[in-house]
Amino acid sequence: MPIKIADDLPARPILEAEGVMVMREADAVRQDIRPLRIALLNLMPDKISTETQLARLLGATPLQVELTLVRISDHVSRNASADHMASFYRPWSDVRDERFDGFIVTGAPVEQLPFEEVSYWDELRAIFDWTQTHVHRSLSICWAAQAALFHFHGVEKHALERKAFGLFRHHNHMPSSPWMRGFSDNFCVPVSRWSAVRRQDILEGRGLQILAESDESGLCLIGDPGRGFLHMFNHLEYDTLTLAEEYARDGGRQLPAHYFPDDDPGQQPQNHWRSHAHLLFGNWINEMYQTVPFDLGAAGQAPVLTAA
Secondary structure, eight states: OOEEEOOTTHHHHHHHHTTTOOEHHHTTTTTTOOOOOEEOOOOSOOHHHHHHHHHHHTSSSSSOOOEEEETTTTTSSSSSSSHHHHHHHEEHHHHHSSSEEEEEEOTTTTTTSSSGGTTTTHHHHHHHHHHHHHHEEHHHHHTTHHHHHHHHOOOOOEEEEEEEEEEHHHHHHHHTTEEEEOSEEEEEEEEEEEEEEOGGSOOOOOOOOOEEEEEETEEEEEEEETTTEESEEEEHHHOOTHHHHHHTTTTTTOBBBBBBBGGOTTTTOOOSHHHHHHHHHHHHHHHHHHOHHHSSSTTSSSSSOOOO
């Protein structure tokens, strides 16, 4: 099935050119099925790139997905046009009475700030709490994963002396998890962050599951079944050239590790993570679909995912 997005969203022609099935809004209403309602709280500066990356993965599953773009209610994005935000995004204050099968929160370029100093921290905390009553399954990415663990479990983030930046091999610690089914024993993941959550801070008895981590860059995926959350500190959703673009944007100050062939920025990087990106999002959507009540009004009230 295709993904349903706004007819004039900039991501549409990109996805259609890649062969991703994208449904027109007029066609979606004629299908006698209930689409999965997934909302994306996009905190990344480059809104269009992030929309495209995540819509590509959400649209690759056999299910019809209806994507709602959400923004912080009173925060004005400095990097996205006002027209784009007004045309395609709804403030969370407008959707807080609605229910969703899935909810995704992206990272944000604020990870070097204490959580409490982020201008929209209070609203983000309210959104995290709202997911517990209005959302069936949630996915947090990068800084948002750190923020969610801090909010729900008091797990601190720690500043890094040098940015974790590159393509790092990770170990699959829980292949029996619904989120990790079909994953290789080890796999590559793009990493780009200035802070980290430490393994020793994931206390026993909290119900947290370490699903994947790297010997070099640390934790990557943590399951929080009691909260209905999957936390990803890194970026399986990235495009092939995203790290290269970040390297150029930063003036070539830090070469991304294990990314360019022979560590030569003049060579084209190869995408070694695309299949696992599709697998992770397919697993997340499949687990959501298998467990969500048909009546969306009951979302947030269904039994939580049990530990594997």
